[in-house]
Amino acid sequence: MKTALGLSVVAALAALGTQSAFAQNAIPSEPANAVNLVDGLEGVFGTHAGSRRSGARGVCAAGTFTGNKAGAAVSKASAFSGKPVPVTLRFSVGGGNPNAPESGKGVRGLAAQFDLPNGEQWLMANISAPFFTAATPDGFLAFLEARKPDPATKKMDPAKIAAAAAKYPDFKPQMEWVAKTGVPASYGAVNYWSTHAFKFTNAAGKTQFAKWMFVPAGGQEFIPEEKLANHAKVFLADELKGRVSQIPVEFDMVLQLGQAGDPTDNATVAWPDDRKKVVAGRLKVTSVTDTASCDGINFNPLILPTGIEGSDDPLLAARAGSYAVSQARRLSK
Numbered sequence: 001m002k003t004a005l006g007l008s009v010v011a012a013l014a015a016l017g018t019q020s021a022f023a024q025n026a027i028p029s030e031p032a033n034a035v036n037l038v039d040g041l042e043g044v045f046g047t048h049a050g051s052r053r054s055g056a057r058g059v060c061a062a063g064t065f066t067g068n069k070a071g072a073a074v075s076k077a078s079a080f081s082g083k084p085v086p087v088t089l090r091f092s093v094g095g096g097n098p099n100a101p102e103s104g105k106g107v108r109g110l111a112a113q114f115d116l117p118n119g120e121q122w123l124m125a126n127i128s129a130p131f132f133t134a135a136t137p138d139g140f141l142a143f144l145e146a147r148k149p150d151p152a153t154k155k156m157d158p159a160k161i162a163a164a165a166a167k168y169p170d171f172k173p174q175m176e177w178v179a180k181t182g183v184p185a186s187y188g189a190v191n192y193w194s195t196h197a198f199k200f201t202n203a204a205g206k207t208q209f210a211k212w213m214f215v216p217a218g219g220q221e222f223i224p225e226e227k228l229a230n231h232a233k234v235f236l237a238d239e240l241k242g243r244v245s246q247i248p249v250e251f252d253m254v255l256q257l258g259q260a261g262d263p264t265d266n267a268t269v270a271w272p273d274d275r276k277k278v279v280a281g282r283l284k285v286t287s288v289t290d291t292a293s294c295d296g297i298n299f300n301p302l303i304l305p306t307g308i309e310g311s312d313d314p315l316l317a318a319r320a321g322s323y324a325v326s327q328a329r330r331l332s333k
């Protein structure tokens, strides 16, 4: 008997068998979606009841943001009106391990919810690296699947990691950055980047793409390399509490303005450093608050005020979906 393609049934079944074997070994095993990305995070870090599936270790904080005229020239968002707006914050350690050592290399996170006067909100979650891990949701799923420990040995398979890295060269910039960058001594003394481009529109209707960065007013502080081995493994929340009890921890919000041809769809490519940068406002962190103050928030980066829109970066929609999946799981188990 022949199938529509002229194959014998035996050959067609054999082809199907090959296909499913291929799917089993392919990286990623299937196209990424909101659910399998969260499964991928759980595969690497395990499932920790009540914890975020990424940025699991962290601390809530509160403060204000005051935008300025330079910000208003780029966007009509009410965040840049010049009046302080309340901000709910969460600082975190990258990855889904709620017990991750804080003296280890890796990215730290700064997430924020701006509560704007007209009932609008602006949500964001930024990292202490200019690049994200992967350029596409499929690439990020491959990154995670390659790191899932073998159930028998409980160890990662270096061959799988190497195969994923060969297929996705976009993993490289962040890995190299993390390897060469020190371990932050404080959540309040390290730069944080949006990594994505967003589309900004000002009151005159002019649109342009920009990326943002939060730059600590007091400069960056890293733990000296020779002190890392004996450094406390858990210190970041208490350190921040101590800092803000003296004086607010402040960050400048810096907008880097893109030029024609700068990629707007790839968070693993930083724009050239000579692009114009404007200080658009100041974030003041005034207190460290209890977990309940930010646990109900998933910092979906597509909740944006009038005057700021997402770009064509495919990670943005994937983030919006998987943050909701992670929140549903952590609030239920």
Ligand code: HEM
Residues within 6 Å of the ligand: 037, 038, 041, 051, 052, 053, 054, 055, 058, 090, 091, 092, 108, 109, 110, 111, 125, 126, 127, 132, 136, 137, 140, 193, 194, 195, 196, 267, 297, 298, 299, 315, 318, 319, 322, 323, 324, 326, 327, 330
């Ligand atoms: C497809 C790509 C990504 C996926 C699947 C992903 C997934 C997640 C998930 C599931 C959470 C936990 C959400 C919650 O339970 O509330 C999370 C948190 C976080 N993500 Fe992502 N993420 C992605 C890309 C990014 C990028 C590009 C950045 C930054 C540039 C980022 C920064 C963060 C930070 C800082 C947190 C912690 C936020 C908090 O404190 O609640 N992620 N991510």
